[in-house]
Amino acid sequence: MQAALPKATGRVRRRRQRTRWFDWMTAPALIVLAVVVGYPIVDAVLVSFTNYSLYTPLHHYVGGVNYSHLSNDPVFWKSLQNTVIFTGVSVAVGLLLGLGLALALERLRGPWRFLRAILLTPWAVPVIVTAFLFEFMFTNPGGIINSLLETAGLIHSPLPWLTSPTWALTAVIIANVWMQAPFFLLIFTAALGGVPDEVIEAARIDRARTWSMIALIKLPYLRNAALVGALLMIIQNFNNFPLIWAMTTGGPAYGTSTLVIYVYQLAFTSFKLGYASAVGVVWLVLLMIITSLFIRTLRSRPA
Amino acid sequence: MQILGLRRKQHPVEGAPLRSAARPGSCQARRYRLVATGAVLALVSGGVAACSSGGSAGGSKNVITFANWAAAETNTAPGVAAMIKKYESLHPGITIKSEPISFTDIDQQLVGEVKAGNPPDVAELQGGYTYDLAATGGLQPLSSFATSSWQSSIIPRELGLGKISGQQVAIPWTVAPLALWYNKTVMRKAGLKPTPPATWAQLLTDAKAIHAKEPKVIVLGNDTTSREYGLDVNWPIMRSFGAVAFSGTKATANTPAMQKYLTFIRTIGKDGYTPENQKQGFFRQPAASNQVAFTIDGPYVKGVVQSLNHASNQAFYQTWAAAPLPTATGTHYSIPTDHQLVMFKNSPNKKAAWEFMNWLATSPYAVSHYTIPYEGSIPPLAHPSGTVAGLLNNPVSQVFVKQIVPEVVIPAWGASYSAAYADVMAGIQNAMISSTPIPSVASTMQTAVTGDVSG
Missing domain, CATH: 3.40.190.10 (Periplasmic binding protein-like II)
Structure with a gap:
């Protein structure tokens, strides 16, 4: 045992040497991250305490004025509220739709499996294309959605899909759900493939019915996939800019303005970089909370 | 085997890869590292040089x-x-x-x-x-x-x-400059004389007749999107009611004149004469197929319409004509x-x-x-x-x-305009789509614009 020790120590030392050398390999990536992520964040925090506007070359420190203005800014609170509704409803409906589709398509065999591939295509369509597609479909007059609803006798006059704040938010959420339900379909299909055959067989021997099989056997196996998928989509939807901007530009009357839209408007159409940075910092903090929740969930996930 | 001058570094065992000869820490390994570092530096500096020469070319x-x-x-x-x-x-x-x-x-x-x-x-x-x-x-x-x-x-x-x-x-x-384009064919079909309305009240009367006769026709193409351009288009209409949303660093959005303008905007929205939150470009396609009666647009709309419906100049002039924007106070404005x-x-x-x-x-x-x-x-x-x-x-x-050129006024463009346009347009959109009383819409607009323009 004692004789083996020096040999082992030498191996460990060599491994450590290699590891140290390997650690240095991360330096370029860390430098890049510091430049493209770290520096802008630090700079945004600093700018949020100034009255920086792109119009004027001079700007100065104004303390917490931007943050106190934020607390009294109705557009900020409206945007925050819209962000929560847009994200929450999109993820919840997308998840349920994806789950339903995954369960319905689970038993597809042979050429019918092609159907699953077709259902995944909305996920591959560029966001901007989806946005214009749905804008044309919802537009009034002339949109196909109102036309179909009228033909089916569900409505008697066209709905103001993109011209009423409530309906506009609904229209944007529908487009978003169409785009991201396939993502949930994909992860649930993969998770369903991981349910052990013996468990399914045992349930069948016990004459479990379809609903019991889904609720008591399959859903517990899908819990982790649902959690990871939902958290990823929450982060993605929190940052969803192109879909909303292309469909409604945040209107009408701030009806679909989310935090990311508001930051863009402040920074790039009103050029108020100081105030935009303050909104951006709040937005960043919220995203960091969600991200840390995501990382903690991943770490605590059982193998 | 003398390829690229590497013969001196050839491994004693013929055919074995060169890399295997470089034991960690050996002199040869250091040389390789040095050569690799040099190559990377050369590539990087070459890239930088290429970038900078590209920049200077511009x-x-x-x-x-x-x-x-x-x-x-x-x-x-x-x-x-x-x-x-x-x-x-x-x-x-x-x-x-x-x-x-x-x-x-x-x-x-x-x-x-x-x-x-x-x-x-x-x-x-x-x-x-x-x-x-x-x-x-x-x-x-x-x-x-x-x-x-x-x-x-x-x-x-x-x-x-x-x-x-x-x-x-x-x-x-x-x-x-912006003008009121009117479609003579649509007006005739609605039983109207093909002459342009001189006042907004007259336009509303014509709108009622057109909407009753042709409900699918867009009566007035007016850009009400939340863009600076949306405010540009509405600026001369506001002015013709005697209203100005702000002047310098002072908000003037809650005035009787502004309330009259907002009431007009509410009428064209609520009575279905103008689809809300649509860009000016939205109206050009239906205009080309005689589905628009009036539209506020520049002279370039002629080319766009003709490119869509391939009408000759003569056919275009028979259908469309331009006139000064109507007014509510007697003075016509354009931007x-x-x-x-x-x-x-x-x-x-x-x-x-x-x-x-x-x-x-x-x-x-x-x-x-x-x-x-x-x-x-x-x-x-x-x-x-x-x-x-x-x-x-x-x-x-x-x-x-x-x-029209003599009627042109310059909107209050500048920092205040960029800061306030979104809140002014939100007020206009609110007037069009909500049932909030107009004085309340004007008051909300005033508060928001005050915050925008006061610095």
Whole structure:
């Protein structure tokens, strides 16, 4: 045992040497991250305490004025509220739709499996294309959605899909759900493939019915996939800019303005970089909370 | 086996890879590392050199960079390309490098470029964009280039649009004030005389008749999107009611005149005469198929409509005509949607840049081959002659030159405008779609605009 020790120590030392050398390999990536992520964040925090506007070359420190203005800014609170509704409803409906589709398509065999591939295509369509597609479909007059609803006798006059704040938010959420339900379909299909055959067989021997099989056997196996998928989509939807901007530009009357839209408007159409940075910092903090929740969930996930 | 001089480093065992000979820490391994580091440094420095040489090419004395949205739009891109080709053939020492940027993005992109210190030499701007760029201090005053004889050749009012804080920082390229376009065919079908309404009240009366007869026809094309351009379009309507949303750093959004304007806006929204939150461009497609009765647009709408329905000039004039925007107080207003040309202070080629700008805006060739046919706009020439005068001898151009250009007022463009437009448009949209009492809408707008313009 004692004789083996020096040999082992030498191996460990060599491994450590290699590891140290390997650690240095991360330096370029860390430098890049510091430049493209770290520096802008630090700079945004600093700018949020100034009255920086792109119009004027001079700007100065104004303390917490931007943050106190934020607390009294109705557009900020409206945007925050819209962000929560847009994200929450999109993820919840997308998840349920994806789950339903995954369960319905689970038993597809042979050429019918092609159907699953077709259902995944909305996920591959560029966001901007989806946005214009749905804008044309919802537009009034002339949109196909109102036309179909009228033909089916569900409505008697066209709905103001993109011209009423409530309906506009609904229209944007529908487009978003169409785009991201396939993502949930994909992860649930993969998770369903991981349910052990013996468990399914045992349930069948016990004459479990379809609903019991889904609720008591399959859903517990899908819990982790649902959690990871939902958290990823929450982060993605929190940052969803192109879909909303292309469909409604945040209107009408701030009806679909989310935090990311508001930051863009402040920074790039009103050029108020100081105030935009303050909104951006709040937005960043919220995203960091969600991200840390995501990382903690991943770490605590059982193998 | 002497390939690339590597024979001396060949491993004693023939065919074994070179890398296997480099034991960690050995002299050979260090040499390889040194060679690899050298290669990486050479590549990086080569790349940097290539980038910097590419950058300097853009700033060399014979290259004029020209940022514009005309090259980014399907209708005008071939025309701009042809103009550049022609100019380069007339000036062999000059190369024009066109930078296509969409109309929506050009303002923020150029403001960013000025701040970063790398703006183009020349740019195409419009309305508030010129004021935004002037506020950054990045525009070159043009007084030393625009001689008094040159100035006398330009329509004085149009020349004045490029004068900001006493400095001539922009010259007019295409003249395009907003007018009321009316569709004579639709009016006749509704049993109306095909004459333009002179007042907004008259327009509402006509609208009622048209909507009753043809419910699917859009009665009034009015841009109510939350964009600076949305406010541009609504500015002359507001003014014709005697309303102004703000003046300098003072909000004036809650006045009886503004409430009258908002009531008018509510009527056209609630009675289904105007689809809310739609861009001006939205109305052009239905206009081409006689599905629009009135629309507020510039002279260029003629070209767009004709490109869509392939109508001849004669057929177009039989269907469409332009008139001053109606009024509620007796005075008619319009605003310019002119395209202007500016030069940036950083330009190393100011003289060449000016010559290019001047040629685009005033040369008979550019006016008759681009401004009129591609832009569908009026040239800024005070005394057009020859071919240009002939091209302007039509009912639409004459209305614009004689009636609408003199009515042009400049909106309160600048920092306050950029800060407040979103809240003003939110108020307008609220008036159109909500049932909130108009005084309350005006009061909310006043509070929001006060916050925007008070600094």
